[in-house]
Amino acid sequence: MNAILQHIDPARMPAIIDDSLVAYRGWLCTACGGQLYHERDVWWADSRLVRAAFHMQPPLDALAQSVEHVLAYFARSNHGFQWFLGPSEHYQSYADALLAHGLEYDEEEPGMAIELQDLNEDAPSVPGLTIQPVRSLAQLEQWIRVWLFPLHEAVIRQVIGSYARVPFGPGSPNQFYLGLLDGKPVATVCNFYDGHVAAIHYVVTLPEHRRQGIGSAMTLRAAHEAWARGYRVAVLTASPSGRPVYQRLGFREYGAFNTYVWQPGDKEQA
Structure with a gap:
């Protein structure tokens, strides 16, 4: 229980919300019998309930290769997927790389906490x-x-x-x-x-x-x-x-x- 967050630190909350989403998607993927991957500084899931990349931290000089690696995986299986991007100092670079490799923007939702x-x-x-x-x-x-x-x-x-x-x-x-x-x-x-x-x-x-x-x-x-x-x-x-x-x-x-x-x-x- 010591790890339970007691109070909100506004500066940390975007990362905490993102970590919670990563944990949820990863758990749901493996709980229904899917496979969770962590390669080239990207986490992604392949299951009937979650087909998505949901956390990425590649250096900018390796960004294109990381996106291509994940995209090639889903292209081989002929499955569509989602790519979730949380707040990051490199968000725009990540978003530009996804768009350049053929992904399409879907939606934005605010993260909220109380x-x-x-x-x-x-x-x-x-x-x-x-x-x-x-x-x-x-x-x-x-x-x-x-x-x-x-x-x-x-x-x-x-x-x-x-x-x-x-x-x-x-x-x-x-x-x-x-x-x-x-x-x-x-x-x-x-x-x-x-x-x-x-x-x-x-x-x-x-x-x-x-x-x-x-x-x-x-x-x-x-x-x-x-x-x-x-x-x-x-x-x-x-x-x-x-x-x-x-x-x-x-x-x-x-x-x-x-x-x-x-x-x-x-x-x-x-």
């Missing part, structure tokens, strides 16, 4: 909402169906099969929570505990039930669970719709986290 003792608990309760920890495969399937709505059934079935291998019991570092409104599954959230901070992921509400405070309630439940486990700082990355929700709860922004994508058939090296 000391849990400062959480704004004034969000109104949602009548009829209950939040349950996921403890069975049937609940896990309900969770995934809400999270992935409205993707095609074949995709959903594949993800359900992959997540069935991922530990989600009380002792797992990854904890799923399912929100039910009058007994109907309508919302999701999960926590990942890396030993330092609690990372909140996948705050999702079905479209017809949004703007009722359910997202806030799910986030608060995740934060309360983190506190109960001894964690004192929670982190997340925010979608455009989630950002104001987290701001109202007291989260503050610490850096930008960007995603680039590559698909087979995209142009490769320039």
Whole structure:
């Protein structure tokens, strides 16, 4: 427990959020039976749940070779992948190298964090909402169906099969929570505990039930669970719709986290 972060240091938080994301993606990859690689100063994962490069620290004079190495790996397997870039003094050089090698910019999300003792608990309760920890495969399937709505059934079935291998019991570092409104599954959230901070992921509400405070309630439940486990700082990355929700709860922004994508058939090296 000594490694658990007790307070936020603004100068360190972008790197701490990035480390949490790296730990989560690496754990999820290996938990579902995938392979994690660390070569040429880049970490990347190849699994049914995570196909991505998510941490890079090559010297600038070796940057092109590192990008080419990872790109060649995924090109050989004919799989698309994501490349995540966190805040870095070399961010622009890294981004330029990805674009030059045929990856495309996808999105930017702010990294956010809060000391849990400062959480704004004034969000109104949602009548009829209950939040349950996921403890069975049937609940896990309900969770995934809400999270992935409205993707095609074949995709959903594949993800359900992959997540069935991922530990989600009380002792797992990854904890799923399912929100039910009058007994109907309508919302999701999960926590990942890396030993330092609690990372909140996948705050999702079905479209017809949004703007009722359910997202806030799910986030608060995740934060309360983190506190109960001894964690004192929670982190997340925010979608455009989630950002104001987290701001109202007291989260503050610490850096930008960007995603680039590559698909087979995209142009490769320039």
